[in-house]
Amino acid sequence: MDIQDLTRQLHSKNDSKIVMMVADGLGGLPMEPGAKTELETANTPNLDALAARGVQGASIPVLPGISPGSGPGHLGLFGYDPIKNLIGRGALEATGIGFELQEGDVAIRCNFCTLDGDGNISDRRAGRIPTEESAPLAIKLRQVSIPGIEIFVEPVKEHRFVVVLRGEGLGGNVLDTDPQATGVPPLQPVASDDDSLKTVEIAKQFLAQAGKILADEPKANFHTMRGFAAKPALSPFEEVYGLRAAAVAVYPMYKGLARLAGMDIVGNAQTLDEQLDVLTKHWNDYDFFFLHFKYTDSTGEDGNFAEKVQRTEQFDAIFPRLAELNPTVTIVTGDHSTPAYLKNHSWHPVPTLLVSDCCRPDGLTEFNESSCIRGGLGQFEAKYLMSLALSNAGRMGKFGA
Amino acid sequence: MDIQDLTRQLHSKNDSKIVMMVADGLGGLPMEPGAKTELETANTPNLDALAARGVQGASIPVLPGISPGSGPGHLGLFGYDPIKNLIGRGALEATGIGFELQEGDVAIRCNFCTLDGDGNISDRRAGRIPTEESAPLAIKLRQVSIPGIEIFVEPVKEHRFVVVLRGEGLGGNVLDTDPQATGVPPLQPVASDDDSLKTVEIAKQFLAQAGKILADEPKANFHTMRGFAAKPALSPFEEVYGLRAAAVAVYPMYKGLARLAGMDIVGNAQTLDEQLDVLTKHWNDYDFFFLHFKYTDSTGEDGNFAEKVQRTEQFDAIFPRLAELNPTVTIVTGDHSTPAYLKNHSWHPVPTLLVSDCCRPDGLTEFNESSCIRGGLGQFEAKYLMSLALSNAGRMGKFGA
Numbered sequence: 001m002d003i004q005d006l007t008r009q010l011h012s013k014n015d016s017k018i019v020m021m022v023a024d025g026l027g028g029l030p031m032e033p034g035a036k037t038e039l040e041t042a043n044t045p046n047l048d049a050l051a052a053r054g055v056q057g058a059s060i061p062v063l064p065g066i067s068p069g070s071g072p073g074h075l076g077l078f079g080y081d082p083i084k085n086l087i088g089r090g091a092l093e094a095t096g097i098g099f100e101l102q103e104g105d106v107a108i109r110c111n112f113c114t115l116d117g118d119g120n121i122s123d124r125r126a127g128r129i130p131t132e133e134s135a136p137l138a139i140k141l142r143q144v145s146i147p148g149i150e151i152f153v154e155p156v157k158e159h160r161f162v163v164v165l166r167g168e169g170l171g172g173n174v175l176d177t178d179p180q181a182t183g184v185p186p187l188q189p190v191a192s193d194d195d196s197l198k199t200v201e202i203a204k205q206f207l208a209q210a211g212k213i214l215a216d217e218p219k220a221n222f223h224t225m226r227g228f229a230a231k232p233a234l235s236p237f238e239e240v241y242g243l244r245a246a247a248v249a250v251y252p253m254y255k256g257l258a259r260l261a262g263m264d265i266v267g268n269a270q271t272l273d274e275q276l277d278v279l280t281k282h283w284n285d286y287d288f289f290f291l292h293f294k295y296t297d298s299t300g301e302d303g304n305f306a307e308k309v310q311r312t313e314q315f316d317a318i319f320p321r322l323a324e325l326n327p328t329v330t331i332v333t334g335d336h337s338t339p340a341y342l343k344n345h346s347w348h349p350v351p352t353l354l355v356s357d358c359c360r361p362d363g364l365t366e367f368n369e370s371s372c373i374r375g376g377l378g379q380f381e382a383k384y385l386m387s388l389a390l391s392n393a394g395r396m397g398k399f400g401a
Numbered sequence: 402m403d404i405q406d407l408t409r410q411l412h413s414k415n416d417s418k419i420v421m422m423v424a425d426g427l428g429g430l431p432m433e434p435g436a437k438t439e440l441e442t443a444n445t446p447n448l449d450a451l452a453a454r455g456v457q458g459a460s461i462p463v464l465p466g467i468s469p470g471s472g473p474g475h476l477g478l479f480g481y482d483p484i485k486n487l488i489g490r491g492a493l494e495a496t497g498i499g500f501e502l503q504e505g506d507v508a509i510r511c512n513f514c515t516l517d518g519d520g521n522i523s524d525r526r527a528g529r530i531p532t533e534e535s536a537p538l539a540i541k542l543r544q545v546s547i548p549g550i551e552i553f554v555e556p557v558k559e560h561r562f563v564v565v566l567r568g569e570g571l572g573g574n575v576l577d578t579d580p581q582a583t584g585v586p587p588l589q590p591v592a593s594d595d596d597s598l599k600t601v602e603i604a605k606q607f608l609a610q611a612g613k614i615l616a617d618e619p620k621a622n623f624h625t626m627r628g629f630a631a632k633p634a635l636s637p638f639e640e641v642y643g644l645r646a647a648a649v650a651v652y653p654m655y656k657g658l659a660r661l662a663g664m665d666i667v668g669n670a671q672t673l674d675e676q677l678d679v680l681t682k683h684w685n686d687y688d689f690f691f692l693h694f695k696y697t698d699s700t701g702e703d704g705n706f707a708e709k710v711q712r713t714e715q716f717d718a719i720f721p722r723l724a725e726l727n728p729t730v731t732i733v734t735g736d737h738s739t740p741a742y743l744k745n746h747s748w749h750p751v752p753t754l755l756v757s758d759c760c761r762p763d764g765l766t767e768f769n770e771s772s773c774i775r776g777g778l779g780q781f782e783a784k785y786l787m788s789l790a791l792s793n794a795g796r797m798g799k800f801g802a
Contacts, residue, residue: 001484003464010467053434358742360430360438360749363771376770378750378780380465387466391748398746399463400470400483401493 002081004240006399007387011242016328016393018243018288019279020385022077023315024070024254025297025338027350027369031305038296038305038340039351039368042312046319047332047353051367054330055359057377058349058369059385061336067347073335074257078290079241079386080234087260088172088229094162095256097154101231106170106199109227111178112137112159112220113186121182125159126220134159137220144209149202159220163206171196172230174203186224199228236262237288241390246282248275249292258290272314276321283325288389297345300338308340329392330355331385332367349379356392403482405641407800408788412643417729417794419644419689420680421786423478424716425471425655426698426739428751428770432706439697439706439741440752440769443713447720448733448754452768455731456760458778459750459770460786462737468748474736475658479691480642480787481635488661489573489630495563496657498555502632507571507600510628512579513538513560513621514587522583526560527621535560538621545610550603564607564626572597573631575604587625600629637663638689642791647683649676650693659691673715677722684726689790698746701739709741730757730793732786733768750780757793 028038061068062082071092072082087095090107101107112126112134126134135155141163142153150166173192179185189203203225214221237245239262246266247258255265264286267278272293279289293315299308322330333352336345351372362376373379377388390396429439462469463483472493473483488496491508502508513535515524527535536556542564543554551567574593580586590604604626615622638646640663647667648659656666665687668679673694680690694716700709723731734753737746752773763777774780778789791797 003466006464006467006484358430358740358747360770361434362774374775376459376750376774377465378459378774380780384465387464388748389466391466391468396466396468396748398470399467400473400488401490 002084003383003387004079004235007079007390007396008235008240010397010399011390012395012397013242014394016287016395017283017325018329018331018389018393019322019327020077020288020290020331020333020389021293021322022290023293023296023312023332023334025300025336025345026334027337027339027346027348028300028308029339029341029348031341037369038300038308039312040370042309042316044312044316044367046316047367048365050319050330050332050355051353051371052365053361054353054355055362055377056351056353056364056367056372056375058372058375058379059333059352059382060349060379061382063381065347067345068336069345070253070335071257073345074254075261076382077333077335077385078237078261079383080261081383085232085234087232089227090162090172090229091231093156093227094154094164095260096253097156097162098252098256099152099154099162099164100259101164102166103231104166104168104170105231106165106172107229107231108163108165108203108225110161110163110223110225112161112223114219115222119185121179121184121186124178124182124224128158129219131155131157134161134220137214137217140213141210143213144206146202146205151206163225165199165202167202170199170202170230172199172228174199174228176224176226177207178224178226186222189225232260234261238262241288241386242395243288244286245288245290246286247290247292248278249290250275251292251294254292254294263290272318276318280325296334297338300340301343303340303343305340328356329389331389333385349373350382352377352385354388354392359392403485404784404788405480405636408480408791408797409636409641411798411800412791412796413798414643415795417688417796418684418726419730419732419790419794420723420728421478421689421691421732421734421790422694422723423691424694424697424713424733424735426701426737426746427735428738428740428747428749429701429709430740430742430749432742438770439701439709440713441771443710443717445713445717445768447717448768449766451720451731451733451756452754452772453766454762455754455756456763456778457752457754457765457768457773457776459773459776459780460734460753460783461750461780462783464782466748468746469737470746471654471736472658474746475655476662477783478734478736478786479638479662480784481662482784486633486635488633490628491563491573491630492632494557494628495555495565496661497654498557498563499653499657500553500555500563500565501660502565503567504632505567505569505571506632507566507573508630508632509564509566509604509626511562511564511624511626513562513624515620516623520586522580522585522587525579525583525625529559530620532556532558535562535621538615538618541614542611544614545607547603547606552607560621566600566603568603571600571603571631573600573629575600575629577625577627578608579625579627587623590626633661635662639663642689642787643796644689645687646689646691647687648691648693649679650691651676652693652695655693655695664691673719677719681726697735698739701741702744704741704744706741730755730790732790734786750774751783753778753786755789755793760793
């Protein structure tokens with residue numbers, strides 16, 4: 001019995017609006033002892049004003065000390081236990097390029113590779129072949145034809161592309177064919193459960209035909225298959241929470257993650273202002289809005305402290321427009337921390353703020369890493385954010401009599 | 402493995418005394434932005450003095466964002482995981498009127514209803530028939546006789562009454578017969594597991610006889626059966642904690658919940674002062690005392706902020722009498738928050754205070770919603786309160802060598 005079993009039972013409906021504003025990688029670190037974090041350095045008058053009306057806390061994306069990728073990070077925010085609800089690598093790769101997986105699909109990350117005359121791998125990444133050379137090869141592989149199976153081949157970047165198999169009875173549990181070594185031949189695909197035996201047969205046929213199609217390519221005369229994964233079976237957002245949910249995101253990965261959770265993807269915004277336009281336009285059509293802002297993460301990954309500060313200020317500046325819509329519940333959070341100091345996702349709890357008229361304000365007047373640890377939400381696992389949101393929106397009944 | 406599996410293994414005995422003072426619905430909310438909560442408004446010199454000697458925290462009754470009923474709220478305080486230990490509706494209704502359920506009993510909430518000439522329900526609640534008219538009808542149903550089964554019929558209020566079936570082999574998993582609609586006949590009871598097939602047969606016999614007994618009643622010529630429930634199987638308090646436990650409560654519901662946990666119900670107090678008299682009288686007979694104060698909840702449910710403040714002060718005023726008994730461990734808490742602002746149980750963490758000579762005081766000198774979130778116990782699930790109580794009483798051995 002987990003938190004979604006409870007929200008599934010207890011949720012009710014009303015005309016409230018919940019907005020979850022996600023600044024990807026929001027939390028940070030000081031660059032030197034005694035200094036401030038990115039968020040503490042940024043001038044964020046709007047977030048601080050929200051903090052004065054709200055309650056904050058430190059959200060643990062997965063478990064203490066665990067740094068999540070984008071998948072588990074967002075699943076946690078959406079209330080799906082990120083440990084119980086794994087998104088396989090292939091499914092995440094397909095999601096990240098905007099491919100809409102359907103129930104029963106199996107997605108596979110593929111790497112172009114180079115085989116020598118003996119059929120042994122001489123380069124596992126085909127010399128990191130440039131995208132402009134590899135994309136046409138991926139498209140050429142669309143010639144592969146297997147009766148009863150619909151096949152999608154999508155270029156990604158450099159040596160990487162995605163294959164999606166669509167058909168009856170395809171399980172997603174198949175071992176990688178990449179031997180993780182050179183001088184040996186690629187492995188044959190092997191099923192790790194009975195439900196995936198058919199997938200193995202299809203994969204073998206795909207590889208045989210691909211070998212012929214690529215035979216004369218000088219750099220990339222074959223490919224490996226890795227991270228076989230079925231579409232993850234997430235309970236739809238509306239079923240678990242009773243919320244008609246919309247995602248307002250710029251990048252395919254975040255649209256895809258929201259889609260896996262059953263949200264509608266609305267608009268085609270490229271900037272924060274355009275995202276607010278989209279949100280405003282669809283305000284009456286949905287109960288819940290997920291807005292994703294990427295650049296607090298990408299600047300952190302670049303190790304660019306100053307740029308992350310600037311992007312944080314840009315994020316802050318959008319809140320007056322949100323306030324005009326008067327959401328019942330406003331949440332500000334991140335899917336994980338991305339400190340410029342680490343140039344990477346980290347395990348640190350994420351400053352998280354919840355504002356509603358019944359949130360029990362904690363009296364804090366700033367919103368950052370130092371304040372959130374003294375906040376009224378305490379430290380909590382991100383997966384509990386949705387039950388808090390629903391209760392603050394008056395959308396949850398009592399548990400037990 | 403949950404916390405009770407650990408306390409069951411590790412508890413030991415001594416002559417310490419633990420008192421858990423429960424102000425039902427203790428936590429609250431400000432009525433307007435920037436204002437104080439009920440507990441912050443109340444003048445509570447005794448609780449504040451205890452806070453100065455103790456350690457406080459914010460207790461989460463079930464999980465973040467979940468508002469509990471009285472059942473799960475109290476089970477959590479008593480250390481029973483409120484999600485794993487569900488009390489069925491029928492069992493709670495019987496408990497609430499002071500009926501002592503025995504092992505193997507099945508309790509059923511029943512509603513008097515009105516059938517038209519075709520046997521269809523015309524009123525699911527028999528016009529909310531007044532208690533003075535419905536109670537005699539419930540008592541008339543005591544004529545129902547089924548061989549091998551002991552039957553109890555107890556009036557509750559208006560259209561509601563309780564039936565308890567006592568006999569061999571009765572499971573509690575039977576679906577409601579209330580079709581939740583008018584113009585259709587009542588449903589037949591249906592077992593949702595094999596162990597409840599006999600219960601269904603008994604229920605059908607009961608309904609057939611009840612139909613005849615009530616046939617000529619103008620308002621309530623039949624009844625439905627809902628919330629079938631076996632007595633919940635809670636490990637007795639003494640087995641899990643090694644504590645001889647007594648409950649000093651005024652209302653049947655809280656006596657009943659304590660009884661389900663294996664506590665003795667002592668005295669027949671009607672006021673806080675009388676509750677302290679009872680506690681004093683039985684001081685040498687028990688190791689653990691649960692004292693329940695109702696009015697911080699009922700005034701909250703009424704939305705009466707001022708009255709809740711006054712009731713909080715009344716609760717505060719009893720502590721000097723408790724101090725005279727010199728408990729080893731004093732706990733002050735609530736089973737959930739009941740903010741007058743919401744007129745309902747809520748999900749907010751409950752201010753909780755623990756005082757012992759080894760509690761590691763946190764230096765706070767007030768006891769309320771704002772202070773508890775900075776307390777030494779942090780935010781914690783209520784189910785951990787009992788292991789903390791035992792340790793503070795010197796009643797827990799080491800886990801592992």
